[in-house]
Amino acid sequence: MNWNRLINCSNLFNVATPENCFMRKAIILFCLFIVADSFAQDIDYARHLIDTLTSPSMEGRGYVNDGDRKAANFICKEFQKDGLLNFANDFYQRFNIAINTFPGKAEISIGKTPLTPGEEYLVASNSPTVKGEFPVVMLDERILKSKTRFKRFCLRDYSQKVIVVDKKGISDKKQSAQADSIRKYNFLKARGIVLITDNKLVWSISAASRQMPYPTIEIKREAWPGKSTTMTLDIDAQFEKAYTTQNIAGYIRGSIQPDSFLVFTAHYDHLGRMGSRTYFPGANDNASGTAMLLDLAKYYSQPDHQPKCSMIFIAFTGEEAGLLGSKYMADHPVFPLASVRFLMNLDMVGTGSEGITMVNSTIFPRAFDLMTKINADNEYILTVKKRGESCNSDHCPFYEKKVPAVFIYSLGKEYTEYHNIYDKADKLPLSEYRDIFRLVRDFMNGW
Numbered sequence: 001m002n003w004n005r006l007i008n009c010s011n012l013f014n015v016a017t018p019e020n021c022f023m024r025k026a027i028i029l030f031c032l033f034i035v036a037d038s039f040a041q042d043i044d045y046a047r048h049l050i051d052t053l054t055s056p057s058m059e060g061r062g063y064v065n066d067g068d069r070k071a072a073n074f075i076c077k078e079f080q081k082d083g084l085l086n087f088a089n090d091f092y093q094r095f096n097i098a099i100n101t102f103p104g105k106a107e108i109s110i111g112k113t114p115l116t117p118g119e120e121y122l123v124a125s126n127s128p129t130v131k132g133e134f135p136v137v138m139l140d141e142r143i144l145k146s147k148t149r150f151k152r153f154c155l156r157d158y159s160q161k162v163i164v165v166d167k168k169g170i171s172d173k174k175q176s177a178q179a180d181s182i183r184k185y186n187f188l189k190a191r192g193i194v195l196i197t198d199n200k201l202v203w204s205i206s207a208a209s210r211q212m213p214y215p216t217i218e219i220k221r222e223a224w225p226g227k228s229t230t231m232t233l234d235i236d237a238q239f240e241k242a243y244t245t246q247n248i249a250g251y252i253r254g255s256i257q258p259d260s261f262l263v264f265t266a267h268y269d270h271l272g273r274m275g276s277r278t279y280f281p282g283a284n285d286n287a288s289g290t291a292m293l294l295d296l297a298k299y300y301s302q303p304d305h306q307p308k309c310s311m312i313f314i315a316f317t318g319e320e321a322g323l324l325g326s327k328y329m330a331d332h333p334v335f336p337l338a339s340v341r342f343l344m345n346l347d348m349v350g351t352g353s354e355g356i357t358m359v360n361s362t363i364f365p366r367a368f369d370l371m372t373k374i375n376a377d378n379e380y381i382l383t384v385k386k387r388g389e390s391c392n393s394d395h396c397p398f399y400e401k402k403v404p405a406v407f408i409y410s411l412g413k414e415y416t417e418y419h420n421i422y423d424k425a426d427k428l429p430l431s432e433y434r435d436i437f438r439l440v441r442d443f444m445n446g447w
Helices: 003-011 018-053 056-061 067-081 147-154 173-185 283-301 324-331 365-378 433-446
Strands: 092-101 106-110 121-123 130-139 162-165 192-197 216-220 230-235 238-252 257-267 309-316 340-346 356-359 384-387 405-410
Touching (some): 018 067, 018 433, 056 067, 067 238, 067 283, 106 216, 173 192, 192 230, 238 324, 257 283, 309 324, 340 433, 356 365, 365 384, 365 433
Parallel strands (some): 162 192, 192 216, 356 384
Antiparallel strands (some): 092 238, 106 230, 121 216, 238 309
16 A cells, blocks of 8 residues: 555645545545455455364364365465465475374273263374273272282283273372373283373374374263273274375565575464364464465565565475474475575464564574564564474474574463364464564564
């Protein structure tokens, strides 16, 4: 918008007549409407992207029913709409991973009572196929606090039984460690291990690169009946030794320094499915970061916003399984890493009422100083918090290759859903989405 032209136009009505006062107010209101409408469109686009990426049709953007490929195809089409260029014949960088999946059932009943997946229990991502009704044996405070009882407990045969570990009432570190060792290592060779938990259920697929010989299950305490003697497990696991997945990479050519790169990254994958009944939407983690990545690509693709350096946009797969996509890209780059001036990774930017954190800011103090100055000058968000080196997202494999890289995530108690079935698009507030967008945009423009 040409503000000078609008100001000059409004100056025609400087004569203080009632008609001119009315016209000046009308022009100001019109300008405010245009600005508000353009901001609304940014949020509308972000909402559209997040709604699409978290829809059931995307299967949780995991490795069941081609969830990751459906999400990748959607991102690719957005790149094409914005006219991004690719580094090869298309935007895809394909590679293989080993991953354990649950395409069929992942159902549990205690006695005759079925439990609700995701709400009342979780099956560990490295669990195998197991079907049948099994006797239940409790390992609880009564046994853990008695050396004699614990020794007797360890002498029994559990090959066709499920051990249920309940640490309630245990404060002794040694007793707690004994319970943990049975749960983690299953040296008693039980048919399965169950942990009764008072914590919020949080799933992960970081251990899914292999399949264990026994299932591990977390069950909420309120879902566990007082005295249960049997448990029915109906878990259908499928281990993929060489599942083909893909990163998506595109770029906008710089107007002045096309051979110098600024890079935005975000992982588009999430946890996928835990059986046919349960999927994990992943709105904040990381449909929000993917939305901002695509929003930035759309912004810089406009002729008026063409960057001086070439701008690269990468949507990574495999982050939830262990930074697999970013590691592969860093080891097999489609552009020279030595030409990267700066890389910014966006992961979970759906809140922001308490500001943002910049990981690696102690390693790159000049970047932190620029970010905080831009924020102070424009009063975008509450604060930019400093954090040191951490390999907790997709910036890390590039940082390890000597690429200057940081990771941005938002802060805010207004939304705390994470790695569960409740991380949904309609609940995600996007509290400071606009201002985080402006902050990272201005940062890259000023770097």
